[in-house]
Amino acid sequence: MPKIRLENLIKRYGNVEVLHGIDLEMADNEFTVLVGPSGCGKSTTLRMIAGLEDVSEGEIYVDEKPISHLEPKDRDLAMVFQDYALYPHMNVAQNISFALRLAKRPKSEIESKVRDVAATVGLTEFLDRKPGALSGGQRQRVAMARALAKDSSMFLFDEPLSNLDAKLRGQMRAELALMSQRVQKNMIYVTHDQIEAMTLADRIVVMHGGYIQQQGTPKELFQRPVNKFVAGFLGMPPMNFLEGVIEERSNGVYVKGDGFDLRLEPEKAAGAKSHSSKEVTLGIRPSDLKYDPDVAAEDALQLDIMVSEYIGAQSVLLCQCGSAKVMVELNSDVPVSFGQSLTFAVNTNGVHLFDRQSEVAL
């Protein structure tokens, strides 16, 4: 429910600064995902919001009230931890009701709350079990139920699914998405998994090296990444990067590199022309490369197949373009053989150009 605002948030451990001034605003009932590789500062940011880490500098505002001096318990939030953080000596019902019991709520209220929440996450028959007697997925549900029972206005998730196996993770991800629609709360979710970020988020915040790289809706970030890091981090299989040089010719603007010579569409061409440096990195997602033997050479990449990974209807091909490696997806019905050279049409709208030095998008 509340609006959360981080203002110039800095975290230092001794002399080492790990977060360099995070500015972030999260609207009402928004599902925000902080995503990035390990060590990027996403968990630290979350733990500072939770009050588990001190704020070195800057301030956290909830509905414009500063909260960074408050104890975790006074911040009106619930949190789900990566290792579930259940109380091993309490059974499921006691785990779920711990916060309510500490708050000295009436017994009848606690009981009905526990029953409701347990039913929501499908734990009704396990209420008197200890966490040790539950499977990983069930423990995850208990952690979720415990957070739900608190009725806080903020929900924090610290990599809640990363201890589950792949299949269960997919299932829990869907349940989480359902839950976030049902309970209208402000959710902040930390993960290193870009699929979780893309599927769950209203707003994705990509972090790297203690800085926010870019924030926006999943679609915005996917279609218009501001730099090479964001472009390569989101999307599966990841974006292909090829080094090239911008060349202006009489019939248009081209980007030329080892094994390719692509014509840019007018809008991109204008951007590329006005840029000071001609040395660029070309980025193309596998989904923007389509097998088409008849396309003109200036709109295509010529790729030599190295490895074909069959994953069902689609195969992922690892190919060579000059000296660079390129990944493409191909309908598994197309017969391919190693060393074969195939022509892939480039979706000109899907071409991304980055300055080779600064890695910023043109």
Place this chain on the structure above:
Amino acid sequence: MRRSVANRLTPYMFLAPAAVIMAIALLYPLGYMIWGSFRDWNPSQTIGEAEFVGLKNYVTLWNDPNFHESLGVTLKFAFFVVSFEMVIGVGLALLLDRDIRGMSVLRTLFILPMMIAPVVVGLMWRYMYHPTVGTFNRFLEDIGLPSVDWLGQHALMSIIIADIWQWTPFIFILSLAALQSLPSSALEAARIDGATGWQQIVHIKLPLMMPVLIVTALLRLIDAFKVLEVILVMTQGGPGLSTEILALRISRTATEFRELGVAAAMSNYLLMLLLLLTVAMFAFNRLQEIRAARTRAAAEEGV
């Protein structure tokens, strides 16, 4: 064929020296003691010359008020010592379980008393308790308070204090180890769930430390029943029988009263008491294991 036999015997050959030492140093004297406890046995006799009296020594002790007194002192001593040491040791561990500069030095200082030889501890405290020149009474005089008759009127209390000083560190280091192995995220979850520092201790830390604490307490209890040197040096069991714990009485029965049979019988009573505690400890451990196995089985079923 021969080689495989030799191979199979190898581990036993390596174990043999230890087994022989065990037999000579432990089983033989133990058997000797049990055998001797059925005899009316004076140190000047060999065990063969001593008259076999059956259970007489045990019966005598059972009805001996001095033995009762001594047993009572031992129980009282063990009870108070272990209770106080548990409370103080666990309390200290809870206080010092944090990152403070110089904490490792502090911890080393805390466990120093445990590393001093018991006889030295006894001597040290005897001097400190001395009625006129002792540290405590001189301090009390300096601040204008009446002096205390430490090793006279309050002898039992005084030896209890000395033992607490010496053995609290043991509880402290084990509790600290238990505390530091607690899952940190569970404590963080408790903080978010609204637990105050005190509530975290009561609801999370202590229950999770409990298995370690129970074993620690039992270990200390077993030790407290056997304590000898410190008390021997400080009070020699006096005044009267007020600090004569069982171990001391056994040694006096054997040396001063020259009744080896009775001393052996007394040792056996003590041994039985300690065995009971040891069995209790193992039973507790076993119970933990069974419980853990059962929850594991249930978890696998529940997948």
